[in-house]
Amino acid sequence: MSTYLFQLGRWAYRHRRIVLGVWLAVAVLAVVLATASGGKTNDTFTIPGTESQRTTDLLKRTLPALAGGQTQVVFAVPAGRHVTDPGPRAGIDASLARIRTVPQVATVSDPYTAHGISPDGQAALVSVQWTGQPGEVKDASLDDLNVSVAPARQAGVQVEYSGSVYPGWRIVPSELPELIGLIIAFVILLITFGALVAAGMPILTAVLGVVVSLMGITALASVINIASASTTVAIMLGLSCGIDYGLFILFRHRNQLLQGMELEESVGLAVGTAGGSVVFAALTVIIALAGMSVVGIPFLTVMGLSAAAAVAVALLIALTLLPALLGFAGVKITHFLRTRLRPGHHERVAKTSAAESPRTRGARWSRFVVRYRPFVAFGGVALLLVLAIPALSMELGLPSGASKPTSDTSRRAYDLISTHFGPGFNGPLLVVTEHGVPPANAQRLATALSTQQDVAAAAPLAVTPQVAIVRVVPKSGPNDTATADLVHGLRDHRAAIEAVVGAPVLVGGTTASNIDVSQKLADALPVFLAVVVGLAFVLLTLAFRTILVPIKSIIGFLLSVAAAFGAQVAMFQWGWGRHIFGITPSETISFLPLIMLAIIFGLSSDYEVFVVSRIKEDFTATGDARGAVERGTARAARVVTAAALIMFSIFVAFMFTNDPTIKAIGFSFAVGVFLDAFVVRLTVVPAVMAIVGARIWYHPRWFERYVPDPDLEGTRLEEHMRTADRPAVRDPD
Structure with missing residues (x-):
């Protein structure tokens, strides 16, 4: 593989103008397609095969008016006033009349005739049913809805929204996290390389890759449902992986130039050696992300494939566009701030940059780890196990209005409903018969x-010749465990319910759907983990041609x-970060563990490949197992530290948003990357390898015959280059 990558890198170097032109054309085409398609992401979650989804499908066939998106409009007045007073009521009635004329609105309930007035008389709850699913409701219709309530606001009535779709429900992307992450990444690269050109090149290529990926996802959003979190995850990984992959190749190339290698030969060799590690690292990430498809939930499949596509684009750019840009940069890549290399300074800088000096921090750290290997290994593992203790109390759920900041209308609506009606009114259930029944039977149901435990109220919502619907309001909130118990209890005692109504019934609604999503995700985690770990084990075994290294890598990942x-x-x-992050404590987002397993495993394999490949390279050359651990870790420490800090910074930057879901994702990714890179890969892994010694490279004899050697470290390639009679190649520019 190293030979093919060497040839690819050299070809891209020689044809750099063509390569640059092709990538710019691809970026322009992606922007044009995204703009022309008008695609937008949405947060419509479907889970085929669940009872809640069957309920939705049944309503679509028999009563489409109740199968679309739904908005709850809360009208509230201050203490001392009532929504039944002449002034507030006139404003609310005028608003309802206007809402009924809004495009795409199917039905609007009247709180004064449909028992929508709170017991204290200070709030009115209105249900607005849309003709289409949440993702199909146009922003213009939601804007008209917001304008329609002006009479109520003029009458001094507070108006807030919640539900599956409401004004302002779509997450508006902010460029601030990306900008913060890029600035921090540039500073880290500037410190790492001490050169503006070298610091800017990985960022330039990563940004171009993100543009291509993001525009492609936007274009696809016009024909398929793509969750808004998909673009965030794709940007996170596109930026971080793009910068890191460029960093690894650039670091190798620059060191080779500083050691006197010719420009074209150095570009090809950097892609052939460091590029091999990048390929295996990227493939591991892609496999982990694509593995999310085994769960069988469409929005997670799309999310995983979108992020995998972003990583694949980052890989292709690192292997093609980066070598082309290195050709344009020439020897400027070795220029330091305010100075150029002077005679005699060349070798000294090269030695330090290659992390071969015993005085570097990486060398000192690797010596410490190897010298105190038993204590270091035990201490690192103990730290990770202690940090993992709270995970035993993890509770899964999908975001609700309760988890939103108080600046969000859905949070204010949630609080108003909970205060004046009860928390269960934020997430009513729908009990639906699978064929028509007499109205009297629906009322008996x-x-x-209403006599069931944890049921606050139950009343028929609609009765038609095809179906009957009873609206059930729990006493507990939509994310409370008591509500989940109620849903499971109704389903478990289905026979008794069906005996009352005289027809088969289904339990559905948005709250039931969220409960089904969380349950399906929890059930899928073991299967997903087994598939991803199994595939990655095969890939890492192929990369290092040993069994113990992949096993060690997987155990380290599980700990981190x-x-x-x-x-x-x-x-x-638990809420320890309530004041730090400005969030309301809530359940762990149900799809976060699965995404974390995919992404952290992929990224942990990145650092495993980069660290262990340098150790194996040294061991192959010297045969000194313990010394190879010390020297290989020292050589990898600088670049892995820079890469991990860049990943960490980009993930942390995404916490500077108002969306609690994005904050939780950014925090989890940042902590996972930090712990895996610094505690596992640069501490525990070298310590364990130093303890095991040469036995870590054991493999059965049949490996030599049946398992291909990808030459990940480029040993054969470098040997061939040393023995080949190759004329020097000068930079044509």
Whole structure:
């Protein structure tokens, strides 16, 4: 593989104008397609095969008016006033009349005739049913809805919204996290290289890759449902992986130039050696992300494939566009701030940059780890296990209005409903018969359901010749465990309910759907983990041609991701980070553990490949197992530290948003990357390898015959280059 990558890098160097032109054309085409398509992401979650989804499908066929998106409009007045007073009521009635004329509105309930007035008389709850699913409701219709309530506001009535779709429900992307992350990444690269050209090149290529990926996802959003979190995850990984992959190749190339290698030969060799590690690292990330498809939930499949596509683009750019740009940069890549290399300074800088000096921090750290290897290994593992303890209390759920900041209308609506009606009114359930029944039977069903434990109210919502619907309001909130118990209890005692109504019934609605999503995700985690770990084990075994290294890598990943889970639970579920992050404690987002398993595993394999490949390279050359650990870790420490800090910074930057979901994702990724890079890969892994010694490279004899050697370290390639009679090649520019 190293030979093919060498040839690819050299070809891109020689044809750099063509390569640059092609990538710019691809970026322009992606922007044009995204603009022309008008695609937008949405947060419509479907889970085929669940009862809540069957309920939705049934309503679509028999009563489409109740199968679309739904908005709850809360009208509230201050203490001392009532919504039934002449002034507020006139404003509310005028607003309702206007809402009924809004495009795409199917039905609007009247709170004064449909028991929508709170017991204290200070709030009125209105249900607005849309003709389409949430993702199909146009922003213009939501804007008209917001304008329609002007009479109520003029009458001194507070108006807030919640539901599956409402004005302002779509997450408006902010460029601030990306900008903060890029600035921090540039500073880190500037410190690492001490050169403006070298610091800016990985960022330039990563940004171009993100533009291509993001525009492609936007174009696809016009024909398929793509969750808004998909673009965030794709940007996170596109930027971080793009910068890191460029960093690894650039670091190798620059050191080779500083050691006197010719420009074209150095570009090809950097792509052939460091590029091999990049390929295996990227493939591991892509496999982990694509593995999310095994869960069988469409929005997670799309999210995983979108992020995998962003990583694939980052990989292609690192292997083609970066060598082309290195050709344009020439020897400027070795220029330092305010100075150029002077005679005699060349070798000294090259030696330090290659992390071969015993005085570098990486060398001192590797000596410490190897010298005190038993204590270091035990201490690192103990730290991770302690941090993982809160993960034992993890509770899964999908975001609700309760988790939003108080600046969000859905949070204010949630609080108003909970205060004046009860928390269960934020997430009513729908009990639906699978064929028509007499109205009297529907009423008997509602009466029977109202006697159930944790049911605040139950009443028929609609009765048609095809279907009957009873609206059930729990006493507990939509994310409370009591509500989940109620849903499971109704389903478990289905026979008794069906005996009352005389027809088969289904339990659905938005709250039931969220409960089904969380349950399906929890059930899928073991299967997903087994698939991803199995595939990655095969890939890492192929890369290092040994069994013990992949096993060690997987154990290290499990420790780091468990610690990241624990930190997330403590900060966001237990509420330790309530004041730090400005969040309301809530359940762990149900799809976060699965995404974390995919991404942290992929990124941990990145650092495993980069560190262990340098150790194996040294061991192959010297045969000194313990010394190879010390020297290889020292050589990898500088670049892995820079790469991990860049990843960490980009993930942390995404916490500077108002969306609690994005904050939780950014925090979890940042903690996972930090722990895996610095505690596992640069501490525990070298310590364990130093303890095991040469036995870490054991492999059965049949490996030599049946398992291909990808030459990940480029040993054969470098040997060929040393023996080949190759004339020097000068930079044509």
